[in-house]
Amino acid sequence: MHPFNPHEFARGFMAQVYAANACAKKLEGTDVGVHVLNKMEATQEDLSKLFLEEVNTKMYIVVLENLTELVDWDAVRTFLPDRVNGSWIIVSTQQFDIASLCVGYSYQQLELKQFSPDHSVFAFFKGSQVFYGDQEDKSMLCEMKLNSSLEKLCSSDMTAVTEWRDNFPLVGRESEMSELRNHTAKAYFSDSPIISVLGIAGIGKSALVRNLYYDRMLQTNQFTKYSWVDISHPFNLRDFSRSLLLDHDSNKDPIKECHDVLSKHKCLIVIDDLQSKEEWDLIKAALVSRPSSSVIIAITTEASLATYCASNEEQVFNVKGLEAAAAMELFRNEVYRKNQSGPLKSHNSVELEELIMKCGGLPKVIVSIAALLATQTVTLMDTVHSLNHKFMHRLETNLEYDGLRGLFEWMHSYFRTCPDSLKPCIFYLSIFPRGQIIRRRRLVRRWIAEGYSRDSDEESAVEKGEKFFSKLLDLSIIQQIPQLVTTAFSDARMVSCQVNGFIREYIVSRRMEENLVFELGANCVLTTQRTGRHLIILESWDRDMIVFESIDFSRLRSLTVFGKWEPFFISKSMRLLRVLDLEDASGLKDEDLIEMVKRLRRLKFLSLRGCREVFHLPSSLGDLRQLQTLDVRHTSIVRLPKNIVKLEKLQYIRAGTTISALTPPAPSSSLLKFRRRRGLLGVQVPKGIGKLTALHTLGVVNVSASGGKAIVEELKKLTQLRKLGVSGINRQNSKDFFSAISGHVHLESLLVRFAKDNQGPLDGIPLPCKNLQSLKLYGLQEKLPLPWNQLSKLRKLDVEMTTLEKTDIELLAKLPNLCILRLLVKQPQDGKLHFYAEMYAEQLATFEKVKILEIGCSSSELHVIFGSKSMKNLELLKIDCSSATYKLTGLNYQTELKEVLLKGTNDEAFRAEFASQLASHPKRPSVKLEELPQLS
Known part of the structure; x- marks a missing residue:
């Protein structure tokens, strides 16, 4: 009936139930019609109770005829919750959108009969469905468009909410739930009523918000009305407004009714699947523009849209993937829920852990795989092995994973439409093995060397590379290392990151299509198909020279080695190589470097970081005239060669070594602790280092070993420095050093290590304070020599000193933007x-x-x-x-x-x-x- 009337719906339902019961029992001497009329004379209240009992305890089949509006379907579903007992609802409609949306996100379609080219009969029915993640089935268990006040919710609805929470508990989301509650509370008690929940498809953001939504319904009286709206596309404001109003009066304007509701009630409104700024502009202008005590949560996959909707950046909540332990727990919970006696209940294997890692912490993917494996017995491990071997191919092509179709559609769409400048940066991530911790600067410096990020009139290559990093972070393509609670700075400035496991598998499955990346790993054989721009040598490869020499290196731009180094890795045909990254490789010797420099004259990026067996850089290093990045930190190198001053394009030098790299292994744990505290020792740099005016990162330089005041004069010339680290500062050179760098207005990060027992008075020493954000002072004695009132931008402070008094801490307390504080004190007051x-x-x-x-x-x-x-x-x-x-x-x-x-x-x-x-x-x-x- 139109408009929909819930009381008449219940009466019509019960009339048919009574008639069916009478026929089933074959009541003798009783006219079925009279029996039904007698039953229907019950009061509305009694009839409603009987209706609720019927739909909550019996298996039913209901046919809905002439459904024309989605709002009517939403109302019907409120009264017919899915008890997962085999009940059916059949909807008859002439509108494609109504048919598909009633069934839900994941559906299958069958053509029954074609009467003419323009008129066919189609059946839409549920496909394989996952009740966890972003696009939960809109006819899912307990799905309700709850716009009623909490007091008016019937008991069956509240039971349904409780059942949903019991059946689909969040795993590994405790801290995120707490944070989301805080966001809601802040929005409620402030003039910032809008929260944006951001995350890629399948990450579980809707499930997270749904738990909050139900939590607020069950446990608080904060809100008087609740509404959850899944936006339909194309967007229609009038239909959207109707969806907010369960009891909409068809004679009234739904937009005006929404205004009235929002002005009179404290509402919690969830807007799911927001896709464009235009949609939000219409919603905001019509519904959010007036003063209200309501809180609105907008769920989206677009980072720019999330920021656009939120009242401020602090009200953007970014949902991350599950950590490894939580992902495995979710997997086992889902397996147990579907098959309590299956072999996976207590099964452990490296292959199974690897498979869950590939899911990238995406609940939707984890639950889909659990649903399949829960049914496996004898073929279980064969299926696991098959999935691991062709993970992405299996998920995209097998019908068992039809519930992931929306996730893949989102990924295909994004990779098709993302900016061309960003695409190579994304594919480049597949160079790093699964689970590899990647330093942000290592990634950005490589992008610059590859030419993906270049200088322009508006911004430098470094600034552009940092923006690329930030964009990938917003999309959860790269993410913060799970063990780290926070970076205190914005996430974009995090020191290290990881590539999302699922995204990485997607990239790897397509990188050969772009002919970009190829790798030598376990079980590599002789083939003529290994060619591309980027070569990865994995630790698992057996270092077969014949296989290596069969590869065409004529187009090679980068070489990355994990594990053991072999001298034959440098080939004469690598003439175009731009990036040589040997970070943490073992077996590299000084003589190998001589051969590298001789053959790889076009290098722009050279990293020997962590190669402990390297003691000297060759004097021929000065021939690498294109070199921009040199990283020799944590090697055994203690001085840089004289010819390095010829490298006029050099922008980035990281050097310095630990004591343990220069001395035999520590005989005791106490000595190990001592060495760990001492940290990096600076290297000796040659005279003329001041010629490298393009440098913006330099450290750690041992000022005392490099000539004292002479080297200080060289450092004075490097006015473009953003990051500087020095050691060997003593009473003879301290004032000269600080005076020399006081004019470095671009300096953002400064590390100073004072010589032991050789520190003079530092009162009145000037610091480059204007833009300083990070400051590390090691080896201080009894006083903090800082102009605290000038360090307004300082966000990170490391202090190592002999004595720290209460007055010193009170000075630190005055730093207005301090986010990270590290204190190492020998003897506190x-x-x-x-x-x-x-x-x-x-x-x-x-x-x-x-x-x-x-x-x-x-x-x-x-x-x-x-x-x-x-x-x-x-x-x-x-x-x-x-x-x-x-x-x-x-x-x-x-x-x-x-x-x-x-x-x-x-x-x-x-x-x-x-x-x-x-x-x-x-x-x-x-x-x-x-x-x-x-x-x-």
């Missing part, structure tokens, strides 16, 4: 660190933006005291337990604390005891151990 400040016996709000705090102490005991108004945004606390024992007071005041990391110990009992001390903390932060390196 009175054995205490006081993280608070007082005025007139009242505590002040201090360290307001600090999110990461790291504490180390070489004395036997340290008492750390937090104030009730200090570090209220602290998320991560790191404690070095290698020397001192700690007493923590006031930690419960840190209400945002998510994790405590214990460094310098592998004692699980100690970790457990520490965790028990935090049992009463309101956030219940996790307590973890940072593994110690093994002695060689």
Whole structure:
């Protein structure tokens, strides 16, 4: 009937039930019609109760005739929840959109009969369905368009909500749920009522929001009306408005009705599948433009759209993939739910773990694979092996994974339409093995050397490369390493990242189509098909020279080696090579470098980082006139060659080595701790280094070993420096050094290591403060020599000093934008660190933006005291337990604390005891151990 009337719907339903029952029981002497009329004389209230009992306890088949509006379907589904008991709903309609949307996102279509070219009969029915992730089936279990006030929800609806939460619990999302609740609370109590929830398709953002939505319904009276709207495309504002109103009066304008509802009620409105700014502009102008106490959550896959919708950037919530442990837990939960006695219940294997890693933490993919494997018995491991071998091909082509079709459609669409400038950066990510930790600067510097990021009139190549990195991060193509709680800076400035496992598999499945990347790994054989621009040599490859020499290197632009180095890896035909990345490769010797420089004259990027067996750079290095990036950090190189000053295009030099690279292995763990604290030693640089005026990154330079005041004069010429690290600063050269760099207005990061027991007074020494964001001071004695009132942009501070007094900490508290604070103190005043400040016996709000705090102490005991108004945004606390024992007071005041990391110990009992001390903390932060390196 039109308009839809729920009371008449229930009466019509029950009339047919009574008639069917009468016929089934063959009531003798009773006219069926009279029997039905007698039954229908019950009051509306009694009839409603009987209706609810019928649909909640019986298996039913319902045919809906002449359905013309989706809003009517939404209303019907409210009264006919899916109990997963075999009940059916058949919808008859002449509209394609209505038919497909009623069935849900994943459906199959069958043509029954064609009457004419313009008139056919089609059946739409559910395909393989996944009830977790972004595009949940719109006719899913307990699906409701809940626009009723909480008080008016019938008991069956509330039961349905509870059942959904019980059947589909979130796994590994506890911290995200907590953060999303905080976002909602902030939106509710502020003038920023809009939250954007961002994430790629399949990441589980809708499931996360749905849990919040139901949570608010069941546990709070914060909102009086609730509405969940899945936007239809093309978008129609009037239809959208009707979807917000379950009890819409067809005689009224739905847009005006929405205005009235929003002005009179505190609503929680979820808008799912928002796809364009134009859609949001219409919604905002019509519904959100007026003052309201409602909160609106917009769910989208587009980062720019999420920012556009939100009231401010802090109200954009980016949903990330599940961590490895949570992904495996979700997989096992789903398998157990579908087959409690199957072999996967307790099955463990490396292949199975590898398969789940390839899912990239995407719940939709994990659940789809679980659904298939739960049915496997004898062929289980064969299926796992087959999936691992051709992962992406199987998911895209097998009908069992039809529920992932939307995810692949999104990925195909994105890779088709993403900017041409970004595509090579995306495919380039497949160079790094699955699970590889990638430093941001390593990736950006490689992009620059490849020519993917170039200088322009508007911005430098570095700035453009950083923007590319940020875009890939927004899309969750690359992501923060799961073990890190936060970077405190924006995510785009994170030090290290990983490629999403699922996205990487997608890229790898297509990289040969672009003829870009090829690799030598396990089981490689002789073939003429290995050619391309980028070669990867994996650790698993058996280093077969015959296979290597059969490859055509004439188009090769980059060579990346993981594992053991072999001299034959450098070929005469690699004349066009731009990038040689040997980070952490083993077996590389000084004589190999001579051959490299001789043959690879066009190199722009050379990384020997972590190659401990390299002691000297050849003097012929000066012949690499195109070189832009040189990274020899963590090698055994202690001086740079004289001819390096000929490399006028050099922009980036990273050097410096640890003590352990120059001396025999540590005989005891105590010495290992000492070496770890000492950190990097600077290298000696030649006279004339000031000629390299293009340098924007340089470090670590040993000023004392490089000539003292003479080298200071050279550093003074490098006015374009953004990042500088020096060691060997003493009482003879300190004032000259700081004076020399005081005019470096572009400097953003500065590391200074003072010589031991050779530090003079540093009062009044000028610093390049204007743009300084990161400052590391190691080896200080008793006083912090800093102009605190000028360091307004400082966000990261590392301090290592002998004594740290309470007045020093009070000075640090005045840094307005400090996010990361690391303190290593030999002997704190009175054995205490006081993280608070007082005025007139009242505590002040201090360290307001600090999110990461790291504490180390070489004395036997340290008492750390937090104030009730200090570090209220602290998320991560790191404690070095290698020397001192700690007493923590006031930690419960840190209400945002998510994790405590214990460094310098592998004692699980100690970790457990520490965790028990935090049992009463309101956030219940996790307590973890940072593994110690093994002695060689």
